[in-house]
Amino acid sequence: MTNALSPQDRAKYLASRAALADVTDGMKLGLGTGSTAAWLVKLVAEKCRIHGISVTCVPTSEATGALAQSLGLPLATLEETGTLDLTIDGTDEFDPALNLIKGGGAAHLREKIVALSSRRMVVITDATKESPQLGSFPLPLEVLDFGMSATVGHIRRALASQGLGDAKIEQRMKNGAPVRTDEGNAVLDAHLGAIPDPAALASALDGVTGLVEHGLFIGIAGKICFADLEGNALTIDKDGTRQQVVFNDGIDEDAFLARAQKG
Numbered sequence: 001m002t003n004a005l006s007p008q009d010r011a012k013y014l015a016s017r018a019a020l021a022d023v024t025d026g027m028k029l030g031l032g033t034g035s036t037a038a039w040l041v042k043l044v045a046e047k048c049r050i051h052g053i054s055v056t057c058v059p060t061s062e063a064t065g066a067l068a069q070s071l072g073l074p075l076a077t078l079e080e081t082g083t084l085d086l087t088i089d090g091t092d093e094f095d096p097a098l099n100l101i102k103g104g105g106a107a108h109l110r111e112k113i114v115a116l117s118s119r120r121m122v123v124i125t126d127a128t129k130e131s132p133q134l135g136s137f138p139l140p141l142e143v144l145d146f147g148m149s150a151t152v153g154h155i156r157r158a159l160a161s162q163g164l165g166d167a168k169i170e171q172r173m174k175n176g177a178p179v180r181t182d183e184g185n186a187v188l189d190a191h192l193g194a195i196p197d198p199a200a201l202a203s204a205l206d207g208v209t210g211l212v213e214h215g216l217f218i219g220i221a222g223k224i225c226f227a228d229l230e231g232n233a234l235t236i237d238k239d240g241t242r243q244q245v246v247f248n249d250g251i252d253e254d255a256f257l258a259r260a261q262k263g
């Protein structure tokens, strides 16, 4: 059954399973968005079922909330939980300092709010997302419709302050229509190629009115749970230490994957 997963999907599953070690009974847990986070949600439900533990979950998107609810995980809002113990989320790119580009699923606004409301953020990801310098993944920018062309002008000036004034900026579309976030806003993607100073760019973009949120997560992630396409799972700490993961979670992989792939 495990052979039914592509190498990348298996890496996403293994990275998510590595993060389960950080999930403990009674925790208030932020749940990320995307295909890797979907594995995590299924694995958290499995861990709760097997070990009889319970966690209160704050989802970062409507899609994640619906999946978590379908698996019986208790949901709450940030208003109800206050500070979360941990958020676990995917990424589109990460660098050696564990800075991230997120928002490929257009959820980076809620993802950043939830991560910044958490004591720790653990990132789950596969080898295709590792990068010596951020910028190969186009930077997602959630913007208001109102005054969008003026906002794009301000974004251009912020990019130019970082030597990135020539970047192509395009509105994200799907099936001929603008992509909408859960907040109903539009998403622009800035094709930067390489970001010389991600923290300085984040600060410059933070000052742009009309830009609701950008996808740079600077200094927020504390650990990466990572798996390569050969199926090796590792953790990567902020100081760059890499440790092989040995699974000791009681999960019956074949049975779990058979159920997970059914629905």
Ligand SMILES: O=C(CO)[C@H](O)[C@H](O)COP(=O)(O)O
Residues within 6 Å of the ligand: 032, 033, 034, 035, 036, 037, 089, 090, 091, 092, 101, 102, 103, 104, 105, 106, 107, 108, 111
């Ligand atoms: O930031 C995100 C959504 O806004 C996701 O975490 C990111 O796009 C990674 O997605 P996937 O796990 O499907 O590769």
